[in-house]
Amino acid sequence: MKALVLEKYNEFVLQETDIPELKPGWVLIQVEACGICGSDVHGMDGSTGRRQPPVIMGHEAAGTIHQIASDVMGWNVGDRVTFDSTISCGECFYCKRGDINLCDNRRVLGVSCNEYRQNGAFAEYVAVPSHILYAIPENISFEQAAMIEAVSVAVHAVAISSVQANDTAVVIGCGMIGLLCIQALKATGCGKVIAIDLIDEKLKMAVELGADQTIKSNNPYLIKLVLGETENRGADLVLEVVGIEQTVNLAIDCTRKGGTVTLVGNLSPEVKFSLQKVVTRQLKVQGSCASAGEYPLCLELIASGKIKVDPLISKVAALEEGNEWFHRLYNKEAGLMKVILKP
Amino acid sequence: MKALVLEKYNEFVLQETDIPELKPGWVLIQVEACGICGSDVHGMDGSTGRRQPPVIMGHEAAGTIHQIASDVMGWNVGDRVTFDSTISCGECFYCKRGDINLCDNRRVLGVSCNEYRQNGAFAEYVAVPSHILYAIPENISFEQAAMIEAVSVAVHAVAISSVQANDTAVVIGCGMIGLLCIQALKATGCGKVIAIDLIDEKLKMAVELGADQTIKSNNPYLIKLVLGETENRGADLVLEVVGIEQTVNLAIDCTRKGGTVTLVGNLSPEVKFSLQKVVTRQLKVQGSCASAGEYPLCLELIASGKIKVDPLISKVAALEEGNEWFHRLYNKEAGLMKVILKP
Amino acid sequence: MKALVLEKYNEFVLQETDIPELKPGWVLIQVEACGICGSDVHGMDGSTGRRQPPVIMGHEAAGTIHQIASDVMGWNVGDRVTFDSTISCGECFYCKRGDINLCDNRRVLGVSCNEYRQNGAFAEYVAVPSHILYAIPENISFEQAAMIEAVSVAVHAVAISSVQANDTAVVIGCGMIGLLCIQALKATGCGKVIAIDLIDEKLKMAVELGADQTIKSNNPYLIKLVLGETENRGADLVLEVVGIEQTVNLAIDCTRKGGTVTLVGNLSPEVKFSLQKVVTRQLKVQGSCASAGEYPLCLELIASGKIKVDPLISKVAALEEGNEWFHRLYNKEAGLMKVILKP
Amino acid sequence: MKALVLEKYNEFVLQETDIPELKPGWVLIQVEACGICGSDVHGMDGSTGRRQPPVIMGHEAAGTIHQIASDVMGWNVGDRVTFDSTISCGECFYCKRGDINLCDNRRVLGVSCNEYRQNGAFAEYVAVPSHILYAIPENISFEQAAMIEAVSVAVHAVAISSVQANDTAVVIGCGMIGLLCIQALKATGCGKVIAIDLIDEKLKMAVELGADQTIKSNNPYLIKLVLGETENRGADLVLEVVGIEQTVNLAIDCTRKGGTVTLVGNLSPEVKFSLQKVVTRQLKVQGSCASAGEYPLCLELIASGKIKVDPLISKVAALEEGNEWFHRLYNKEAGLMKVILKP
Numbered sequence A, B, C, D: 001m002k003a004l005v006l007e008k009y010n011e012f013v014l015q016e017t018d019i020p021e022l023k024p025g026w027v028l029i030q031v032e033a034c035g036i037c038g039s040d041v042h043g044m045d046g047s048t049g050r051r052q053p054p055v056i057m058g059h060e061a062a063g064t065i066h067q068i069a070s071d072v073m074g075w076n077v078g079d080r081v082t083f084d085s086t087i088s089c090g091e092c093f094y095c096k097r098g099d100i101n102l103c104d105n106r107r108v109l110g111v112s113c114n115e116y117r118q119n120g121a122f123a124e125y126v127a128v129p130s131h132i133l134y135a136i137p138e139n140i141s142f143e144q145a146a147m148i149e150a151v152s153v154a155v156h157a158v159a160i161s162s163v164q165a166n167d168t169a170v171v172i173g174c175g176m177i178g179l180l181c182i183q184a185l186k187a188t189g190c191g192k193v194i195a196i197d198l199i200d201e202k203l204k205m206a207v208e209l210g211a212d213q214t215i216k217s218n219n220p221y222l223i224k225l226v227l228g229e230t231e232n233r234g235a236d237l238v239l240e241v242v243g244i245e246q247t248v249n250l251a252i253d254c255t256r257k258g259g260t261v262t263l264v265g266n267l268s269p270e271v272k273f274s275l276q277k278v279v280t281r282q283l284k285v286q287g288s289c290a291s292a293g294e295y296p297l298c299l300e301l302i303a304s305g306k307i308k309v310d311p312l313i314s315k316v317a318a319l320e321e322g323n324e325w326f327h328r329l330y331n332k333e334a335g336l337m338k339v340i341l342k343p
């Protein structure tokens, strides 16, 4: 089969490789669309150590079932499916509680690190265990389905934030995940959503996707404006979707006493924050990691139109062009959000 | 009446003052015991700006009802009572939700700041509104009842930490509040409690009050030891009761994926912490501030012996000696925990 | 002032009475609109014992502040306001927890029973304590504001039902409260809402107000149809808003394993239900009573158009016509939902 | 191997049968102890249709691993283990949420019904899939470990009842499960536990195992006594562990406004209850079914002595005597609780 292989750091080559073997409990999927994830882009230069060449990356994919191991029940050749980006073990402390995002033995598709190599979906075929499959509703295209991992990050972050009807939320960072968070909040009955970003274009998109107010993050009256929108209290809930010290502290400052800050962004390893504000204002500051069981809900939200992914897809390109698009993303070309490759 | 007045910063004088006036809805209490709080000690030198002289401090008190405004129902002269350290307004957003610790209009007894002056209980009499009174069970002494504010801080921190039966918890810092947290955890069905402190003496007390394991906080194998006690996962719950950068990060490192860090300590205004650990391990890091409705539960826990306060009372002294004891606490005399003054 | 007085059972007379006295902490409100509640209608014939003549009924009202006791802060003459139907005590076990609907000392406005008489708002003026007032947003009319109690019943029932994004809910009974429940569910991020009633007209209204599917409650395939809409599982959540044995059991049968049945309807004193289904399917069957703190949220939901009350107002009439409208409601005139009287 | 086979209804015969085959993912366990469950006893006469002969019953067992399929990781021959009574599928809607007790495809060990036959543990060997195994701590005997299913029913019922520290609970029915509920409540930080039963002997045991108060269920002042123990409010939480109309209604009457009734008992198919009490007092009445992930916690609670099972074991007998003990249980011999058979 054709596959886009990271031959050495920073160099992808489309080449002929073996079709993956079909183990008991697994299915073989003919890939129709696979998105390039930020972690793939960061990994291509070797800095993360988690994409050691040679490896076929790609964990945001959708396709049709091509072959099924004999012991797999409930699926048929030809079924349109997407799947978890991660293979959870199903047996560890976390899996048994349903916290599959915290699985002790998780393997991410398309990752090659010291512990394991698990080829991914930038190829004609990919093999995955049947327990991570989800059927795609008819009115969702393969490209849309390939957005599900990004959608699930937003939906999970909102799900653990216990939104009450008509709460006011602030979303800091209107990149791809932030824009999905705005939509997930609205789909969850959140009231006013205030979007914050540096760039006007992003804020315009935020409004198109449901934000009620926007503020530039360099506005010197930012906190005052948030207070003005919240009866002088601060927001019930703030989603931080940038991941740097400045915006983490902005998140804390925008939150009302007793409110919740959900941390999605994680660019900076360490940040300084105000311990005394968190304690005396009794804030809940919580990390949100990937997703845990939200895929079916995500598919429903996309199918019902409550979450729109098309505006976030910058480009659908042929697998052949993979090397080029990886490099354009690596160079942070302005305006590029999700790029999807089709084998 | 006699009262211990902060005449100027760092100088308390026992002097004759007027008995407080009795407003509608208020009662006058003959004080039998009043504890010296850390915030009183920090406030005596003017550094916090919240004990501007002249002021009668004191908000951890117990006594008997001496006089009752005509419109107050349900209380009688002679009733043995304690009361909230704080007067909540009952009408703001937070009070209506039961979050009285976050009240927008709270006034702490014994505080004199730019916004208000509210004389406290280092005096023969103190006046408080009836809605903050609690009857003291027969088997609790006035001195024990004066410990209730400290107890309530611990009980509240545990209450918002959603302990599951037999969870493993780590308590970092075995000062007065930490030792109460250990007891509150045990009273809430927590399983193993691991106590961490710098000083052997404190760790000995921790064990006497219910801790199952102890670790010196400078032990180089600390994290390994915690992992060893938790099937290599980390604790379900960590209470940070020191309030400095080192221990906040220790708390984060001791917690299992998906676990909770409750921040009680708040010495350092700001601390640096690992954003990426909090996000990728999906930790919940939450502040805990004072208490919100836990006083009746605290009285029950003291009455039933599940929380022991006697070991935490270092000294019961006469109000006349107030100036001396304030200075001994100010100078951090080793081994001093709670000092209670009796008018 | 003019007031509609229940002179003897079943007979209302418009007469001149004294303006209520203004106690400390209270305000006098010039009534602009007051709805007739089902409990008023049931009470007029003496059967409930809670409307003993002579009494001025009326607890679903809105108006402008006419006079203010000297100790009341934060309100001005002329303010447009609505208020809780019930005066909670603020001091009992339940009030301190924020569960004001369960207050041990609650007094309903317009009720006259063995324990108390509290004249209500079918009059030119009514007196209420300031702590139960809420300002009416500009774009809400007095008549709309007078619907707030009914709205709050629905919003509270949904609030305690912990709706997850895109849950499927069934609402049994599309009378006034049921139609509000449908809207409250949608405003809370609920996914599919299936409405059940006996009458086509009601089901048509249900769809207009947001229901996704409707089923006649005498449809022999009802359960099958619900299963068909829920991947053969049953609904995550069922709201029972009729209150009789048949529909309570229907609610249990429509619910998926581990799901929630919220009981709002309470016509029948006792009903037989399937203990074994509740235990072996691990259902949560919970009562919902009145509301507890949801008034501000209700006003926001009405103001934002997420909850529409106009379709539920059958008639706005002059206070003079009160006797007639009470009797038309008493005789269950078809199609009558809320009737609002204007002094 | 030797096995106790239900040859025809009401007749068990000890006979030689084949050792179960070892499928991929499964282990073979040498049984050391297996308890007789109430459902086995009810099933032996054919009335439930779930023990169709010939079948080897038994799902409350413990033993040592004898053989391991080649693809099973993490277990060794000789390991001391117990296991879930039920094989959950791991793939259905409920399993993915961690609600394995509600699994759509669950198979109970030792059950033979229309859908499946799954031989159980009244035999020298039993085969189970590795994902339901739990290692037995050293200080727990095989007989104690065989009690884990009963323990887990109690621990699960308490776990879903969200006990707050020092809550007052009532347990109605002090049979085997009720006595375990009392202990589970105490282990979870519950305050006062009031035990109710018909028989003095059972109430005496309740006190020995931790109950603070006892009341005979035919005491005409029962409700008054419960109110007297709860500041006239009723209990925060009531566990109903009998399962008949009288005690379900007793449970409702003992509960405070806003409190929780957890239904464990399920003898009567249907019961009449007071709809209006549940609605106007806003009670939460919830079923509790089996357990979902509580086995590790149960083993810890037994190991730590917080839950004592020895007093509930009436007899440990040889497998040869199985037929006799089944019949003595079937005839409800007074004083018999758990009977454990050893192959």
Ligand SMILES: NC(=O)c1ccc[n+]([C@@H]2O[C@H](COP(=O)([O-])OP(=O)(O)OC[C@H]3O[C@@H](n4cnc5c(N)ncnc54)[C@H](OP(=O)(O)O)[C@@H]3O)[C@@H](O)[C@H]2O)c1
Pocket: A038, A153, A172, A173, A174, A175, A176, A177, A178, A196, A197, A198, A199, A202, A217, A241, A242, A243, A246, A247, A263, A264, A265, A266, A267, A288, A289, A290, A291, B279
């Ligand atoms: N927790 C998880 O499971 C998870 C999963 C996926 C991603 N993430 C993290 O989530 C974050 C967002 O991911 P993404 O894919 O949405 O990235 P992205 O598209 O780069 O979005 C980040 C957005 O934040 C904006 N921004 C940068 N600095 C800002 C500031 N000071 N104030 C306001 N906005 C600012 C950026 O504007 P510019 O375009 O001008 O820079 C951009 O619009 C990243 O940290 C990523 O690592 C976490």
Ligand SMILES: NC(=O)c1ccc[n+]([C@@H]2O[C@H](COP(=O)([O-])OP(=O)(O)OC[C@H]3O[C@@H](n4cnc5c(N)ncnc54)[C@H](OP(=O)(O)O)[C@@H]3O)[C@@H](O)[C@H]2O)c1
Pocket: A279, B038, B153, B172, B173, B174, B175, B176, B177, B178, B196, B197, B198, B199, B202, B217, B241, B242, B243, B246, B247, B263, B264, B265, B266, B267, B288, B289, B290, B291
């Ligand atoms: N959130 C709230 O509502 C609230 C209310 C009251 C108090 N507090 C805060 O809670 C904290 C504790 O109060 P407290 O009254 O219990 O104070 P404390 O009696 O001084 O206790 C602090 C304890 O932490 C120990 N400690 C210091 N550095 C440590 C380290 N590196 N590792 C481990 N242990 C260390 C101290 O040991 P040494 O004695 O050797 O220093 C002492 O035993 C303070 O920050 C206080 O401001 C918060």
Ligand SMILES: NC(=O)c1ccc[n+]([C@@H]2O[C@H](COP(=O)([O-])OP(=O)(O)OC[C@H]3O[C@@H](n4cnc5c(N)ncnc54)[C@H](OP(=O)(O)O)[C@@H]3O)[C@@H](O)[C@H]2O)c1
Pocket: C038, C153, C172, C173, C174, C175, C176, C177, C178, C196, C197, C198, C199, C202, C217, C241, C242, C243, C246, C247, C263, C264, C265, C266, C267, C288, C289, C290, C291, D279
């Ligand atoms: N818990 C609380 O705090 C609270 C507060 C207010 C009201 N309530 C209760 O809530 C219930 C509803 O109040 P409401 O004001 O909405 O009354 P309503 O307007 O009379 O509504 C009841 C609706 O249920 C329908 N219905 C009757 N039998 C039915 C059946 N077998 N299947 C399906 N639908 C059926 C009725 O249809 P028809 O018109 O054909 O009869 C009507 O549309 C009442 O029991 C009331 O007492 C409770």
Ligand SMILES: NC(=O)c1ccc[n+]([C@@H]2O[C@H](COP(=O)([O-])OP(=O)(O)OC[C@H]3O[C@@H](n4cnc5c(N)ncnc54)[C@H](OP(=O)(O)O)[C@@H]3O)[C@@H](O)[C@H]2O)c1
Pocket: C279, D038, D153, D172, D173, D174, D175, D176, D177, D178, D196, D197, D198, D199, D202, D217, D241, D242, D243, D246, D247, D263, D264, D265, D266, D267, D288, D289, D290, D291
């Ligand atoms: N939900 C689940 O997952 C689950 C699991 C296992 C069992 N169960 C159910 O739980 C219930 C208890 O099981 P068990 O094994 O503990 O049964 P058990 O040993 O027979 O216990 C029942 C107890 O209730 C007492 N009792 C009977 N009538 C009473 C009354 N009117 N008032 C107070 N006490 C009364 C009985 O006393 P006498 O001995 O005098 O009759 C006996 O002590 C049963 O209904 C069983 O089916 C449920």
Ligand SMILES: [Zn+2]
Pocket: A088, A089, A090, A091, A092, A093, A094, A095, A096, A102, A103, A104, A105, A106
């Ligand atoms: Zn796992």
Ligand SMILES: [Zn+2]
Pocket: B088, B089, B090, B091, B092, B093, B094, B095, B096, B102, B103, B104, B105, B106
């Ligand atoms: Zn307040």
Ligand SMILES: [Zn+2]
Pocket: C088, C089, C090, C091, C092, C093, C094, C095, C096, C102, C103, C104, C105, C106
């Ligand atoms: Zn009250």
Ligand SMILES: [Zn+2]
Pocket: D088, D089, D090, D091, D092, D093, D094, D095, D096, D102, D103, D104, D105, D106
């Ligand atoms: Zn299953």
